[in-house]
Amino acid sequence: MPHWRAILAYDGTPYHGWQVQPGLITVQGTLAEALLALTGETVLPQGSGRTDTGVHALGQVVSFPLNAKIPASNLLFALNRVLPPSIRVLSVAEAAPGFHARHSAVRKTYEYRILPRITALETICPPFLAPYVWASPRALSLDLLNEAAAHVVGTHDFSSFAAVNPDQAHRNASPVLPKENTRTLFASYWVQDPGPEGLLRYRVTGSGFLHHMVRNLVGTFVEAGSERLPASQIPAILAARDRSAAGPTAPARGLFLHEVEY
Structure with a gap:
C-alpha cells in the first residue's frame, strides 16, 4: 500500500x-x-x-x-x-517506509505575529489582517521582547508555560502539572517587518512543544516587552514550574505552524 x-x-x-x-x-x-x-x-x-x-x-x-x-x-x-x-x-x-508525520519529526518551528500599536491611543487592525495577528494592547519594545525570548533557549522544564488541565485545576487550587514537560528550544527570537504595518514576528524552533506553550510564551514576552514584567524574570518563571507564575495566553489567531523538519 x-x-x-x-x-x-x-x-x-x-x-x-x-x-x-x-x-x-x-x-x-x-x-x-x-x-x-x-x-x-x-x-x-x-x-x-x-x-x-x-x-x-x-x-x-x-x-x-x-x-x-x-x-x-x-x-x-x-x-x-x-x-x-x-x-x-x-x-x-x-513517503519513505516507516515515515510518520508526527513520530518522525525532529524539530518544529512556530511563528507568532503581533500588530504593534500604530497610534498613541490604540492599535487599529485592518480587517484583512485581524484573523491572523494579535493587535497589541500596549506599546512593545523589540529589545525587551528579544531579551525575554533569549532566556528560554536551551533545555528546560516548561511546566510554567504549559496549559493546565482544567479538571485538575478544579480539584486543586495549586495543580501539579504532568511530568515530562522538558523540551529543548534551539531558537527563540523576535523580528519586526519593515513597512507601515511593522508586524512583530516571534519565531521559535524546538524539539517539541507542550499544549499552548508557544502562546503562553508570547503572552509572557508581551508582558516583558511592555515593561509590566522584568525580562530578567523569565528564568525564575521557568524555575517555578507553575503556570500561574507566567503571563497570559496569547490569542490563537496569531499563531502559525511554520515548518517541520525530519
Whole structure:
C-alpha cells in the first residue's frame, strides 16, 4: 500500500483545530472527507502537530496510506479541487517506509505575529489582517521582547508555560502539572517587518512543544516587552514550574505552524 507525505497550508479560522472531533469541522476531518470523495477509501491522515482552534499552518506535514494507484501530481491537483480554499495542499510525494508525520519529526518551528500599536491611543487592525495577528494592547519594545525570548533557549522544564488541565485545576487550587514537560528550544527570537504595518514576528524552533506553550510564551514576552514584567524574570518563571507564575495566553489567531523538519 503506497504511503503518502503531503505538506498543507491552511487558514485555521473556520476550523475547530486539526484533530477530528464529533460534530465539529476540523482540518483533519476535512482532509479525510476529501480523500474519501476522491478514492472511496476511509483513512485518517496523521499530522505533525495538533493545531488548536483558530491556529494556522504554513507547513503542516501529513502522512496517510492509500490503496488507490494514483500519480502524485494527479493527487495534488485533485485534492486542491475538492478541498475548500482555506486548505491548500502544497506538495504530495510518496513517503519513505516507516515515515510518520508526527513520530518522525525532529524539530518544529512556530511563528507568532503581533500588530504593534500604530497610534498613541490604540492599535487599529485592518480587517484583512485581524484573523491572523494579535493587535497589541500596549506599546512593545523589540529589545525587551528579544531579551525575554533569549532566556528560554536551551533545555528546560516548561511546566510554567504549559496549559493546565482544567479538571485538575478544579480539584486543586495549586495543580501539579504532568511530568515530562522538558523540551529543548534551539531558537527563540523576535523580528519586526519593515513597512507601515511593522508586524512583530516571534519565531521559535524546538524539539517539541507542550499544549499552548508557544502562546503562553508570547503572552509572557508581551508582558516583558511592555515593561509590566522584568525580562530578567523569565528564568525564575521557568524555575517555578507553575503556570500561574507566567503571563497570559496569547490569542490563537496569531499563531502559525511554520515548518517541520525530519
